[in-house]
Amino acid sequence: MQQGIHTLVVVGVGLIGGSFALSLKRAGKVQHVIGVGRTLENLQQAQGLGVIDEISQNVASVASRADLILLAAPVGQMGRLMAEMAPHLRANTIVTDAGSTKGDVVALFRQYLPQHLAYCVPAHPIAGSDLSGASAAQYGLYEQCKVVITPLPETLPAVAEQVTALWKSCGADLHHMQAEEHDAVFATVSHLPHLLSFAYVDMVAGKADAERCFDFAATGFRDFTRIAGSHPEMWTDISLANRQALQAELVRYQQALNTVQQLLNNADEAGLTKLFGNARKARVQWHQKFIRKA
């Protein structure tokens, strides 16, 4: 089962989809890559760079030739793409994705490909970057990169295993989870911080003395707000796709801030030092582990 596949269709040939294609090619796990996208120029660039071998602007016209389809398009387009490919899939065509949220993708698979769930494998490669477009595709992107697979109860184990094996051949570090568990974890460690950073910069920018504030912002501000430079539409999609888990995290954080506010109101020196100390200890431990793995 682990011999790789002949034809890969990548819908959305950017950093994520393009790097998947390149890595599988290098590993000899795929013979032919068809890139599907809306922007012909990007697809032509991808073909010129050897990321894809064939261009299509319509997934319906190439789905029947695919052994595996990777949906690396924005979450907002996934439903439409699934609907378009549905009539053309072969019985054993594997359909997987690279979305940052999984509960919503599971729901879309159930809605648009209800007869095909045995071959559907929701997945999330944790490889964010500011780069985008075919020119961002790179061989090494998935080396030691975490990829979370959240198979459906209906997904055939051998199919989940084949997707796992393909990602491993890209150098990735594979993890299996339930979709709900995935979404809760990423609401905590990724989606909430983005929301907090966006809200913070928007607040500062709205102040009467915003210009003066920005003038004196330094490296702490720089790092805390880096993720507020992320793509607004993409993060709206993610926030709404993972709304339930994110709402819960936001409530939890508001409670955490209320605690800090009480400590501050009470000038509770010991309480503040304890909270800051807890945070520092956890952050230092996390960072040491993170560096070792990086």
Added chain:
Amino acid sequence: MQQGIHTLVVVGVGLIGGSFALSLKRAGKVQHVIGVGRTLENLQQAQGLGVIDEISQNVASVASRADLILLAAPVGQMGRLMAEMAPHLRANTIVTDAGSTKGDVVALFRQYLPQHLAYCVPAHPIAGSDLSGASAAQYGLYEQCKVVITPLPETLPAVAEQVTALWKSCGADLHHMQAEEHDAVFATVSHLPHLLSFAYVDMVAGKADAERCFDFAATGFRDFTRIAGSHPEMWTDISLANRQALQAELVRYQQALNTVQQLLNNADEAGLTKLFGNARKARVQWHQKFIRKA
């Protein structure tokens, strides 16, 4: 008036105080530096590195020889230090500091050196770093570094000018502000983000699934939480010293989060995209300016 000074007393010979001494020595603006501190080993190291020329563990015993005293000790020690030096100051000894908050230092000057205010110059070099101790002192620290001076109404203009000139000879970029204005600006761009990042990491660390969350935290988390690795006692001091302005910023941020929460509850796609877009635009503009200056 701008010829420099003969004897500089630096209380707290670490990154900030030590670098000030080194930079003034290199610029030929000071002839003799006395380092005051509690840890003899650190002072001996400083002397060995040429950062200071003489060691003292008691500011009272050397204050009478100082032309300028820089208080680079933690805010919590400043009142005691001022009380100790008060009886020994010459009429024209300049006293300045390097604290991150200024309203509290102004209050301490008024409390402990009420007869000496003409020669008191509160100041804040914006040169944070994880490094500490005499070995962290470096010549170049203040090159293009912002330094904010918040003179009292009683401070003689010529005295404020002399402190300004000394910092400029270290390569610093000088700014004059009112203490209240300084504290409001830094509550916004530095103290609030620290509080938010500490509160966030403490919250994650307290979750039942903390370990799993930390396992999947990546570069966004890394940057957003870097400042949560800061020194707990130092940030307790700063938070309490600038409590009033920080409380106001915290309330403002809680309102900003309530707005985000409403948008999320209403699944307001356009509203979220607008807020995220505002933040991104401000952050990108800020960063371009920040890089140009760096």
